[in-house]
Amino acid sequence: MSEDNHDNARWRLDGVRVVRSSELDINTAQTPGMNRAAAITHARAGAEKLWAGTVVIHPKAKTGAHHHGPVESVIYVVSGRAR
Numbered sequence: 489m490s491e492d493n494h495d496n497a498r499w500r501l502d503g504v505r506v507v508r509s510s511e512l513d514i515n516t517a518q519t520p521g522m523n524r525a526a527a528i529t530h531a532r533a534g535a536e537k538l539w540a541g542t543v544v545i546h547p548k549a550k551t552g553a554h555h556h557g558p559v560e561s562v563i564y565v566v567s568g569r570a571r
Contacts, residue, residue: 505528505533507527507528509542511527512525512526512527512541512542513525513526513527513529513532513541514526516529516541519549519551520549521545521546521548521549521550522543522544522545522546522549522551523543523544523546524541524542524543525541525542525543526539526540526541527540527541527542528540528541529541537558537559537560538559538560539556539559539560539561540562545568547568
């Protein structure tokens with residue numbers, strides 16, 4: 489896939505889609521003490537069961553019990569710890 493055709497590529501069939509930090513979408517559900525920015529969603533990329541993005545969790549913030557429905561979830565902790 490050439491750089492010139494990146495925006496028009498059928499990435500599901502033709503290769504990997506790169507989402508740069510400047511392209512993250514902050515217009516996603518937010519929770520007090522957390523800042524989310526979406527990279528891959530149904531609306532942005534046609535994903536059926538995946539949400540991928542970044543979440544910054546402020547110190548002492550709590551998400552409470554919740555469920556992500558049919559969506560696959562992956563958590564990668566860059567710093568700090570999850571409890």
